[in-house]
Amino acid sequence: MNPVPSRTHVAFAESLRGRAIYVYGAGGHSQVVRDVLEEMGLSVEANVNDYPNREHFAVEKTLPGVRLTGEASFPPLEAPLVLAIGNNAERKELVSMLGEVDWVTAIHPTTTIARTARIGYDTVVLHRAVVQANTVIGNHVLINTAASVDHDNVIEDYVAISPHVTLCGHVRVGEGTFIGAGATVIPNVTIGKWCVVGAGAVVISDIPDGTRAVGVPAQHVPIAGGTAVDAPR
């Protein structure tokens, strides 16, 4: 994690003004990310689709108004790029494959981000999300629609926070962890790396690395293989 100092969507947008941005991914989530970029007043050059063995990309090549560029025409290294891939492990794999990239941070104008919060690169913060004071959000993170990330949180790289999640104060979320829609985490809880927290869970105590936690209050069990490699749906 090496997040940049707090900047609002305006500052992020200013730093990218006039540059053609590429979006990596071509599924439904990529359309959400395009919308964020366009609402920031930025221009999307194309969606990139060259991830090997992702068959569903092939059938989604007809997105209306979206130019897809394949492996042969991958954008030049200097092109600003944002990942629009929902799966945390796949984002991590792509980052190591792609090497040095001019990463874009996409923050929708309706978000509320405290001046003392810090947000990493290639992180996407969607509509009406709130990030409160002193919170640090890592790189390649997704903060989904209307999620509430309160003060003094630490959200490590490759995390995904689903819509309407509530993280109270002083919560820590480890690398690669997925938190399902509407889950609530009470103050001072640490959730480990590569965990899955089910939709609607209420987490009232620490969750160890590589576990799956569901229910109210959340009960956790180890994930087979120790890592949440599959995208939870």
Ligand SMILES: CC(C)(COP(=O)(O)OP(=O)(O)OC[C@H]1O[C@@H](n2cnc3c(N)ncnc32)[C@H](O)[C@@H]1OP(=O)(O)O)[C@@H](O)C(=O)NCCC(=O)NCCS
């Ligand atoms: C937790 C989750 C990832 C599924 O995990 P899984 O290991 O595949 O779980 P299964 O579907 O096999 O269910 C296993 C058990 O957990 C229970 N369970 C699954 N999800 C649950 C949840 N969110 N809350 C409570 N119990 C849940 C099932 O009922 C089942 O119980 P049983 O063994 O008594 O029959 C999934 O249910 C979930 O909550 N996904 C979140 C999706 C989401 O929020 N997406 C947002 C995208 S923007």
